[in-house]
Amino acid sequence: MNVGVLLFENFETLDVFGPVEILGRLKDFYTISFYSLQGGLIRNQHGVEISTEKLESDSNNLDLFIIPGGQGTRKEVDNRALIDSIRRISLLSKYVLTVCTGSALLAQTGLLDNRKATSNKRVFEWVTGYGKSVNWIKHARWTVEDKYYTSSGVSAGMDMTFGFLSDVHGLEFARKAAFEIEYNWSEDKANDNFCNQ
Amino acid sequence: MNVGVLLFENFETLDVFGPVEILGRLKDFYTISFYSLQGGLIRNQHGVEISTEKLESDSNNLDLFIIPGGQGTRKEVDNRALIDSIRRISLLSKYVLTVCTGSALLAQTGLLDNRKATSNKRVFEWVTGYGKSVNWIKHARWTVEDKYYTSSGVSAGMDMTFGFLSDVHGLEFARKAAFEIEYNWSEDKANDNFCNQ
Numbered sequence: 194m195n196v197g198v199l200l201f202e203n204f205e206t207l208d209v210f211g212p213v214e215i216l217g218r219l220k221d222f223y224t225i226s227f228y229s230l231q232g233g234l235i236r237n238q239h240g241v242e243i244s245t246e247k248l249e250s251d252s253n254n255l256d257l258f259i260i261p262g263g264q265g266t267r268k269e270v271d272n273r274a275l276i277d278s279i280r281r282i283s284l285l286s287k288y289v290l291t292v293c294t295g296s297a298l299l300a301q302t303g304l305l306d307n308r309k310a311t312s313n314k315r316v317f318e319w320v321t322g323y324g325k326s327v328n329w330i331k332h333a334r335w336t337v338e339d340k341y342y343t344s345s346g347v348s349a350g351m352d353m354t355f356g357f358l359s360d361v362h363g364l365e366f367a368r369k370a371a372f373e374i375e376y377n378w379s380e381d382k383a384n385d386n387f388c389n390q
Numbered sequence: 391m392n393v394g395v396l397l398f399e400n401f402e403t404l405d406v407f408g409p410v411e412i413l414g415r416l417k418d419f420y421t422i423s424f425y426s427l428q429g430g431l432i433r434n435q436h437g438v439e440i441s442t443e444k445l446e447s448d449s450n451n452l453d454l455f456i457i458p459g460g461q462g463t464r465k466e467v468d469n470r471a472l473i474d475s476i477r478r479i480s481l482l483s484k485y486v487l488t489v490c491t492g493s494a495l496l497a498q499t500g501l502l503d504n505r506k507a508t509s510n511k512r513v514f515e516w517v518t519g520y521g522k523s524v525n526w527i528k529h530a531r532w533t534v535e536d537k538y539y540t541s542s543g544v545s546a547g548m549d550m551t552f553g554f555l556s557d558v559h560g561l562e563f564a565r566k567a568a569f570e571i572e573y574n575w576s577e578d579k580a581n582d583n584f585c586n587q
Contacts, residue, residue: 206414207571210407210438214544217403217436225437234441239414240422241407244431244439314572346572347411374404375511375543375584377576387572 194256196225197282199295200235200245201275205263208292211351212259215358215370222362223257230275238264248278258286261350262293262313269298270323276301290342290357292350299343300324309336313346314387332388334379345385352379391453393422394479397432397442398472402460405489408548409456412555412567419559420454427472435461445475455483458547459490459510466495467520473498487539487554489547496540497521506533510543511584529585531576542582549576 196216198209216223229235232247260279269275280302283289291299296312297320299305305324311333312320321329330336335344335353337360344353355378359367364380371378393413395406413420426432429444457476466472477499480486488496493509494517496502502521508530509517518526527533532541532550534557541550552575556564561577568575 205411206407207411210403210411213436213438214402214404214407217438220435227437227439238417239410240424241410241414242424242441315570346570348571348573372584373512373543374545376545377574377583379574386574387569 194223195254196223196257197255198227198259200227200229201265201269203237203263203265204261205293205347206239206241207347208261208263208350212354215354256287258282258289260291260295260298262295266294266297270301288340292344293346294320296320296343297323300327308338308341310343311336311345332385334385335382356382391420392451393420393454394452395424395456397424397426398462398466400434400460400462401458402490402544403436403438404544405458405547409551412551453484455479455486457488457492457495459492463491463494467498485537489541490543491517493517493540494520497524505535505538507540508533508542529582531582532579553579
């Protein structure tokens with residue numbers, strides 16, 4: 194499967210590179226590319242500066258589209274050109290995965306309307322304001338409905354990615370992938386230790 | 391503290407960006423820079439391509455030096471120029487943290503001799519071959535001796551980084567940092583679920 198990861202200024206580091214680590218190792222199944230609206234180097238607040246392709250170019254063949262969160266979503270949620278691209282590419286992709294506040298960007302497209310979704314617990318009110326018709330689930334490590342996967346804050350994106358692998362390739366496949374990177378996978382998507390604390 | 395992260399071709403994605411996520415958020419305490427032996431864009435097998443500075447330039451003022459692992463270590467462990475740089479910068483740094491097979495590179499400098507260290511469980515024999523006088527601990531999420539921190543495979547680098555924060559700033563500080571990224575931190579460095587399986 195072709196995996197496209199969306200980047201924008203001030204994306205959250207682990208939102209991106211957690212899923213990229215997990216899928217990137219599975220070379221027989223996944224090939225990863227990074228995209229941004231304009232292409233070129235995209236920088237974040239952690240000093241990470243990474244090469245990207247232009248989102249419009251060849252990004253119509255994506256099987257998986259990954260939308261991270263981060264401080265940058267505060268600005269990008271009002272970036273009409275980006276939201277339109279996210280909508281178009283999400284409709285064409287086989288699966289769409291959001292991490293953390295990335296669900297605010299996807300909610301803004303309308304594609305999460307009447308579907309389950311979650312997000313970072315510490316900015317939950319802000320995110321949910323962008324999807325009044327979304328079935329927001331606060332207590333969840335991640336959610337799945339139809340082709341849309343959404344995770345809670347930052348690290349939850351890794352648990353969701355293993356959950357995705359489990360759905361697609363089976364539980365033992367996902368467990369093996371987690372074992373190989375010595376990751377203590379939280380297998381139950383309803384097991385959320387960060388809600389109501 | 392100035393944090394320098396060493397990159398080389400085919401570094402392991404999460405070895406780098408797990409610790410970078412954790413330290414990068416703590417802007418009042420840590421500033422992160424990426425280095426490679428020659429500088430410029432460094433690429434890995436997951437399609438990640440990231441900007442780096444030349445290792446020799448201003449990297450003498452590092453408080454923290456982070457050495458990741460990955461497939462690239464198989465080649466770099468015999469790169470004399472890199473090993474010499476790692477040795478020099480490690481001696482000048484206040485703390486040195488290795489993730490996964492990064493401990494093979496540090497062991498090759500001789501600086502781990504007669505000190506505790508660990509590494510990835512699946513390639514433990516290969517790594518330990520580069521440090522005959524190192525006190526290798528197989529059953530460990532991470533180890534600490536003097537200024538040297540070493541972690542087990544990939545994801546263990548995150549637990550080690552929180553352990554480092556706990557040592558420097560206190561346990562509650564580390565717990566709060568883990569909570570903010572919704573990370574289920576494995577607090578006990580002796581709690582290793584990936585040994586002898």
